[in-house]
Amino acid sequence: MTTPAPAPVLELGADVVELTRALVDIPSESGDEKPLADAVESALAALAHLTVERVGNSVVARTGLGRPERVIVAGHLDTVPAAGNLPARQEGDLLYGLGACDMKGGVAVALRLAATLTAPSRDVTYVFYECEEVEGDRNGLHRIATERPELLAADLAILMEPSDAGVEAGCQGVLCADITVRGARAHTARAWMGVNAVHRSAEVLRVLDTHVPERVVIDGLEYREGLSAVAVRAGVAGNVVPDTCVISLNARFAPSRSAAEAEAYVRGLFPADDEFEVTEVVPGALPGLDRAAVGSLVRFLGVEPRPKLGWTDVARFTELGVPAVNFGPGDPVLAHTAGEYVSVGQLVECERKLGDWLR
Amino acid sequence: MTTPAPAPVLELGADVVELTRALVDIPSESGDEKPLADAVESALAALAHLTVERVGNSVVARTGLGRPERVIVAGHLDTVPAAGNLPARQEGDLLYGLGACDMKGGVAVALRLAATLTAPSRDVTYVFYECEEVEGDRNGLHRIATERPELLAADLAILMEPSDAGVEAGCQGVLCADITVRGARAHTARAWMGVNAVHRSAEVLRVLDTHVPERVVIDGLEYREGLSAVAVRAGVAGNVVPDTCVISLNARFAPSRSAAEAEAYVRGLFPADDEFEVTEVVPGALPGLDRAAVGSLVRFLGVEPRPKLGWTDVARFTELGVPAVNFGPGDPVLAHTAGEYVSVGQLVECERKLGDWLR
Numbered sequence: 191m192t193t194p195a196p197a198p199v200l201e202l203g204a205d206v207v208e209l210t211r212a213l214v215d216i217p218s219e220s221g222d223e224k225p226l227a228d229a230v231e232s233a234l235a236a237l238a239h240l241t242v243e244r245v246g247n248s249v250v251a252r253t254g255l256g257r258p259e260r261v262i263v264a265g266h267l268d269t270v271p272a273a274g275n276l277p278a279r280q281e282g283d284l285l286y287g288l289g290a291c292d293m294k295g296g297v298a299v300a301l302r303l304a305a306t307l308t309a310p311s312r313d314v315t316y317v318f319y320e321c322e323e324v325e326g327d328r329n330g331l332h333r334i335a336t337e338r339p340e341l342l343a344a345d346l347a348i349l350m351e352p353s354d355a356g357v358e359a360g361c362q363g364v365l366c367a368d369i370t371v372r373g374a375r376a377h378t379a380r381a382w383m384g385v386n387a388v389h390r391s392a393e394v395l396r397v398l399d400t401h402v403p404e405r406v407v408i409d410g411l412e413y414r415e416g417l418s419a420v421a422v423r424a425g426v427a428g429n430v431v432p433d434t435c436v437i438s439l440n441a442r443f444a445p446s447r448s449a450a451e452a453e454a455y456v457r458g459l460f461p462a463d464d465e466f467e468v469t470e471v472v473p474g475a476l477p478g479l480d481r482a483a484v485g486s487l488v489r490f491l492g493v494e495p496r497p498k499l500g501w502t503d504v505a506r507f508t509e510l511g512v513p514a515v516n517f518g519p520g521d522p523v524l525a526h527t528a529g530e531y532v533s534v535g536q537l538v539e540c541e542r543k544l545g546d547w548l549r
Numbered sequence: 550m551t552t553p554a555p556a557p558v559l560e561l562g563a564d565v566v567e568l569t570r571a572l573v574d575i576p577s578e579s580g581d582e583k584p585l586a587d588a589v590e591s592a593l594a595a596l597a598h599l600t601v602e603r604v605g606n607s608v609v610a611r612t613g614l615g616r617p618e619r620v621i622v623a624g625h626l627d628t629v630p631a632a633g634n635l636p637a638r639q640e641g642d643l644l645y646g647l648g649a650c651d652m653k654g655g656v657a658v659a660l661r662l663a664a665t666l667t668a669p670s671r672d673v674t675y676v677f678y679e680c681e682e683v684e685g686d687r688n689g690l691h692r693i694a695t696e697r698p699e700l701l702a703a704d705l706a707i708l709m710e711p712s713d714a715g716v717e718a719g720c721q722g723v724l725c726a727d728i729t730v731r732g733a734r735a736h737t738a739r740a741w742m743g744v745n746a747v748h749r750s751a752e753v754l755r756v757l758d759t760h761v762p763e764r765v766v767i768d769g770l771e772y773r774e775g776l777s778a779v780a781v782r783a784g785v786a787g788n789v790v791p792d793t794c795v796i797s798l799n800a801r802f803a804p805s806r807s808a809a810e811a812e813a814y815v816r817g818l819f820p821a822d823d824e825f826e827v828t829e830v831v832p833g834a835l836p837g838l839d840r841a842a843v844g845s846l847v848r849f850l851g852v853e854p855r856p857k858l859g860w861t862d863v864a865r866f867t868e869l870g871v872p873a874v875n876f877g878p879g880d881p882v883l884a885h886t887a888g889e890y891v892s893v894g895q896l897v898e899c900e901r902k903l904g905d906w907l908r
Binding site for chain 2 (some may be wrong): 198237242295362366369380381382383386388389390391393395396397398403414416417418419420421422423424425426427428429430431432435436438440442499500501523525
């Protein structure tokens with residue numbers, strides 16, 4: 191008989207670096223967040239100034255001070271799969287380990303604020319959620335928005351995704367599509383009796399190779415679009431002229447384009463006689479720097495906002511009617527890399543700055 | 550307890566159409582030729598004018614009349630996998646079924662000749678062999694050439710592969726190669742930080758799409774070469790710029806090119822900075838119409854020789870120093886199709902013409 195491992199305990203009194211290390215050392219790959227969600231729930235439930243609720247493996251903790259403004263501070267608990275990068279280890283100013291950058295550093299900052307700000311100047315809703323790294327219908331924020339939408343009511347959401355301790359505003363949209371180029375099979379000994387779908391795909395690849403993505407400026411921020419083939423599939427047998435070639439695209443588009451506009455734009459780049467099927471499209475989110483709550487935060491933090499190029503749940507908050515920005519420790523380029531890390535300096539800076547704004 | 554099915558028996562006294570039907574109805578997918586080889590061996594062993602030998606699931610039967618010339622009449626016993634095309638069925642002049650065209654019709658003609666020509670004008674070696682439709686080192690002719698080369702000594706080989714009851718002379722060579730185009734991975738949200746191997750493959754596909762294969766005339770026969778992409782493989786994940794794209798090629802080249810010349814020619818068509826790896830190359834066989842034994846047969850049959858475009862074991866005989874041609878019933882274009890058939894007219898014509906030449 192084996193004794194179950196003791197449930198992990200989070201000590202919110204530890205400093206933000208120790209707390210990040212502790213979070214990294216509780217594995218929480220998407221779908222396996224329960225031990226970490228349990229630890230977060232227990233730690234927050236011990237704090238008298240917060241009301242804690244659980245939705246699946248997401249935890250929501252709120253102050254209820256009757257302030258005129260309410261701010262959401264949110265972070266996802268899950269990580270991509272481990273890549274030989276556990277447990278956490280510190281080298282000088284850098285803390286390495288799975289999720290250190292994306293985004294247990296940000297979660298640690300949020301937990302520290304939740305523990306220490308007993309009477310913030312704005313009411314705060316802390317959201318620690320599951321399944322951000324996987325398909326959208328498993329996303330914890332999506333589930334909360336569906337089952338308990340009142341928990342996400344706020345004037346501003348700060349998503350603590352890695353943004354190098356700066357503000358990344360808005361986010362780009364994503365369009366995935368398959369282009370299917372058709373031909374006709376034939377034996378390769380008589381190739382001229384068929385039509386080679388791979389050869390016919392030369393034009394699609396030429397378009398991709400020569401396309402110059404646009405750079406769209408919104409509220410002074412430059413969103414750099416992208417258009418990438420992420421897969422090609424063709425092949426029947428070693429001596430058969432293939433009759434089908436499928437090129438899968440992943441396009442990133444500026445938040446000024448609607449999903450329909452993005453689709454029309456990308457579709458229009460390619461030969462009209464090939465099949466073009468959109469497999470997924472999610473719109474981006476405008477930076478919203480002109481909205482009062484966002485402007486106030488940006489001015490207070492004293493940082494120059496940058497555009498967010500990847501898609502984040504900022505878009506989901508925007509869809510819910512809550513202006514949102516990314517602000518968190520960690521270089522976003524390191525997300526999902528085996529060597530990801532977060533710097534001690536950014537952890538401390540984010541805790542201090544956000545604490546000062548909420549104090 | 551189940552009773553084993555009785556071993557199939559071939560009645561060589563039946564006409565060539567009935568014999569073809571009987572052969573089709575004994576399944577013999579490559580690797581499973583034993584029941585058919587047993588039936589062929591038994592039927593031939595009953596004929597006093599033939600000496601019968603067995604090598605694996607190949608059967609060799611020879612006359613020993615001391616004639617100044619010896620001719621091989623050969624056909625493979627195996628077929629590609631069934632495709633809902635068993636048992637055989639006749640519709641008017643056409644006999645349908647797995648292998649009817651490739652090449653149980655030809656085997657039936659050879660068996661009829663073996664049974665009826667008790668004292669041919671030339672000594673004859675009949676070869677019924679296994680595993681032609683699979684990789685070359687399993688090929689029954691290859692095995693006989695290795696273990697019993699003396700059985701394949703002859704002045705001429707007639708391979709009864711489907712050639713529309715005409716003579717298809719020589720055969721083209723085959724070159725298979727993989728072109729690997731390299732790039733560098735990146736997240737699609739920052740695609741410009743990587744190099745997309747699929748986009749870079751545009752030039753390879755352009756070469757394929759615009760290449761005009763050569764038409765090489767040898768002994769008055771036009772060999773039409775071919776260059777086909779048969780597969781493309783690329784893709785890491787839905788949001789990753791792929792760092793590798795592999796394009797698999799299948800080239801058919803005229804028998805006037807050596808394997809080395811074919812490789813240099815094909816390699817030279819593509820960008821030099823992409824990796825080019827030859828995965829298989831087999832030379833073709835010159836038509837050899839200037840060789841006495843071949844010329845005599847062609848003149849006797851009174852047919853206009855045509856070039857063979859696919860690779861056949863004619864090339865193997867040529868390598869062994871035995872001039873060889875393809876001459877058999879069935880449209881070669883129907884080989885390996887679910888709807889393959891052979892016409893009664895061609896079965897009868899091939900038996901009559903070859904019989905007349907050997908009588």
